[in-house]
Amino acid sequence: MEPGQVVVARIGRPHGIRGEVSLELRTDEPERRLAPGAVVRLQAPRGAAPGPSTLTVERTRWHQERLLATFAGVSDRTAAEGLRNGLLSVEVTPEERPEDPEEFYDHQLVGLAVQPLEGERVGVVAEVLHSGAQDVLVVRRDDGREAMVPFVSALVPEVDLTAGTITVADRPGLLDPED
Template sequence: MSAAPNDPTDTVVVGRIGRPHGVGGEVTVEVRTDDPDLRFATGAVLRTDPADRGPLTVAGRRWHREVLLLAFEGVGSREAAEELRNTELHVPVAELPALEDPDVFYDHQLVGLAAHLPDGTELGTVDAVRHEGADLLVVRRVEGGELLVPFVTAIVPTVDLAGGSLVVDPPEGLLDL
């Protein structure tokens, strides 16, 4: 049984299709990868969520100002491009290059980790990673609600992927609701 196309253990999101561009089937793409030239190269096959919209094969790529425009095989009209709006584009985790810096992580590696205080008290589980100027871990708290934790070494000094956890050493006030 294979994992769902958006299962974080199987694939990672590299982009989201936006509005159509022009009448020939091109779409704008919200890029969510550090290497768009590799991920969106002509001929690249991307999984989709919802799954019934793909897979999609990149037929062309170009930048229009700061916006990535993609053309896909079989999508030749504005109407066909509009049907793809809000589709997430995924690649298999197995295709990601290994990270050489031991203090750098892919988002999917952090999601699902148990978050603990330095004394071992359980805080909750990492639900997501946000990139809003600074990297923030979204921790679903044990007692309910969510906590945004800046993902910096001073506050998250330990990440143990093999052990499935990380340590949050919060500054005063971070845990206050």
């Protein structure tokens, strides 16, 4: 994926016969990122036939607890099936922030220095994993090992984008799992 691109959804199975698809959201802002008229980049799944590189959202609607979407030019179930498992991404400028001040985009966290409440830098955020329960920061320690830190306020009380740091409340085994 290109720098500045943020994945907002994975296309699921078709819904009905008129080209509508279900979306597995990877954004907390679907109404902003997938609004009618929005142009999203499509990363087709491996092995898929070549297709469009961008899609224009025609409409979205909630059905039970799933977001369904219709894209311009995708008018039947066969065309919708061809999009299945594709990733949708949007361009996000480095200065852009989510509306909630307690939320961050993954690209803003990756590369930040990690330091315990008391002490010096121990590493950097290498990746953000999204699991069902909560997000997890993968910390690449300066000694080459990795630590997994649940991204919850009790363990990560401060994120300072200006200073380029994340403060972690070091609990035994959290930042140094082998100690």
